Amino acid sequence: MVRIMDGAGKKTRVFAARSTLLGIAQPVLARRLAGELEQYANTAPIVIAPNLLQLRELSARTTPTAILLDQRLLLRAPLAEALSQFTATAPVILLAPLECQAEVAPLIAAGNVEFVAQEGDFIPLAASLIRRRLRWAAMSESVLGPPWAKLPGNIGEIFRHEVNNPLTGILGNAELLLGHPERLTPVDTQRLQTVVDLAVRLRETIRRLSNEWESHSHRPKPA
Numbered sequence: 001m002v003r004i005m006d007g008a009g010k011k012t013r014v015f016a017a018r019s020t021l022l023g024i025a026q027p028v029l030a031r032r033l034a035g036e037l038e039q040y041a042n043t044a045p046i047v048i049a050p051n052l053l054q055l056r057e058l059s060a061r062t063t064p065t066a067i068l069l070d071q072r073l074l075l076r077a078p079l080a081e082a083l084s085q086f087t088a089t090a091p092v093i094l095l096a097p098l099e100c101q102a103e104v105a106p107l108i109a110a111g112n113v114e115f116v117a118q119e120g121d122f123i124p125l126a127a128s129l130i131r132r133r134l135r136w137a138a139m140s141e142s143v144l145g146p147p148w149a150k151l152p153g154n155i156g157e158i159f160r161h162e163v164n165n166p167l168t169g170i171l172g173n174a175e176l177l178l179g180h181p182e183r184l185t186p187v188d189t190q191r192l193q194t195v196v197d198l199a200v201r202l203r204e205t206i207r208r209l210s211n212e213w214e215s216h217s218h219r220p221k222p223a
Helices: 027-038 052-061 081-088 102-109 122-144 155-178 186-217
Strands: 002-004 018-023 047-048 066-070 094-097 113-117
Touching: 002 018, 002 027, 002 102, 018 027, 018 122, 027 052, 047 052, 052 066, 052 081, 066 081, 066 122, 066 186, 081 094, 081 102, 102 186, 155 186
Parallel strands: 002 047, 018 047, 018 066, 066 094, 094 113
Antiparallel strands: none
16 A cells, blocks of 8 residues: 655655554655555555655654655755654665765664665665564564553563564574684674674663563562
8 A cells, every 4th residue: 555645745644553654755765665665565565755844743643663864855954964854763775875884884884774875776684674574573573462462461472582583593693703803804894893893782772671571570460
């Protein structure tokens, strides 16, 4: 399902969960990306905002799983600053010339932005990154159940198995690669170290949440 915002877009209702928001001004590019996504996400709305004002409006009042943003939509706005407005709402996949990558490197390292260089046939890569976000959202819902309002009593165990186990694999593989620095460029080493640092931080957060949840669930309920 594709929805294109226009001048009458203010009447558009709030979209369902696992929607994708495309901030793209070029109609041909928007249609090609939407076509790629519809082959996978035929039940998730694909919302196209053709200008920056409508993109801001939609991201503020909907809950997209991912935002794909064409850098050209930002006009002359500072790239990192503009992106930060949207990463507070959802992960952002940025389409931009390769030379823009250095400018947003801190956001990429923090895991808030994924970068797709506008070179060659970049559309399949951009679509695959969005599909991955949709797949992760669907898997999370299958574990916790939408809309996540009623958490299961064994949430601590779910955290450990569904999050910590994959994190262990990520850490192990990243550390194996870091064990052979002669095979890596300095940039690759830095990125892998960022992966390790973020994974360790997430694992510690999950551990604290699990312990706190179990402690809370074992407290005697008031009479």
